[in-house]
Amino acid sequence: MQLIDIGVNLTHPSFDGQRQALVERAFAAGVEQMVLTGTDAEDSELALELCRSLDSDGARLFSTAGVHPHEARHWNDAVAGRLDALLREPEVRAVGECGLDFNRDFSPRPLQEKALEAQLAMAVRLRKPVFLHERDADERLLAILREFRDGLPAAVVHCFTGEKRALYRYMDIDLHIGITGWICDERRGTHLHALVGEIPAGRLMLETDAPYLLPRSLRPKPKSGHNEPAFLVEVLREVARHRGETEQELARHTRDCARSFFGLPVPAAL
Numbered sequence: 001m002q003l004i005d006i007g008v009n010l011t012h013p014s015f016d017g018q019r020q021a022l023v024e025r026a027f028a029a030g031v032e033q034m035v036l037t038g039t040d041a042e043d044s045e046l047a048l049e050l051c052r053s054l055d056s057d058g059a060r061l062f063s064t065a066g067v068h069p070h071e072a073r074h075w076n077d078a079v080a081g082r083l084d085a086l087l088r089e090p091e092v093r094a095v096g097e098c099g100l101d102f103n104r105d106f107s108p109r110p111l112q113e114k115a116l117e118a119q120l121a122m123a124v125r126l127r128k129p130v131f132l133h134e135r136d137a138d139e140r141l142l143a144i145l146r147e148f149r150d151g152l153p154a155a156v157v158h159c160f161t162g163e164k165r166a167l168y169r170y171m172d173i174d175l176h177i178g179i180t181g182w183i184c185d186e187r188r189g190t191h192l193h194a195l196v197g198e199i200p201a202g203r204l205m206l207e208t209d210a211p212y213l214l215p216r217s218l219r220p221k222p223k224s225g226h227n228e229p230a231f232l233v234e235v236l237r238e239v240a241r242h243r244g245e246t247e248q249e250l251a252r253h254t255r256d257c258a259r260s261f262f263g264l265p266v267p268a269a270l
């Protein structure tokens, strides 16, 4: 299996002291490339450092640079300058994680919108794809995206957890969709079973969002309780089942999709 995990929060402190081993486990499980998520300026700089220190051949780890809606209240010109510099580095492949989160509202909504618009403008200017986060905010996200869509090379709504109407509206403006282990959650993810089959090959990508969202169907459960990129195979299994595809087919087209979205090289065999 050759998979790409498009959302790994490898900077998360829960991974301290075990990042190398975790990356090796992911490779052994068939995850051949990963995109490390940046959630603020400092975190995005850290993600780039991890790409450089943990990836000996420079073809397996890549990152994003952005400010998560939770951190949007810290947006300012200095932060924008740091992201702009990061986005000129070859390992940094997308703007994000950015977006709107009206579920937790950790930053005031007007500030979330301001930070998002600034990052979308940056993506247009630097011709980079965008890694989007949205919770309970699809109406506003769509309204803002429509203003920028023409100039954006591509954008993925990562960890899509919404309803059919939102999915269709995202696909109407030709966005990509990221699916996580949320679909493995029998309490809140079952509505995704019918929806994943609606996403065309070439627009669908897989992600763990590790260390968050440990797939609840995973057996045996890891002692740490943390998700990690090696568990992407569980997401693959569940999504393949609900799309009526083989795991091999789904692995192939989601990998090709992620590779073209982020412009990743084909790595040498391990």
Ligand SMILES: [Zn+2]
Pocket (backbone or CB within 6 Å): 097, 132, 133, 134, 158, 159
């Ligand atoms: Zn997110």
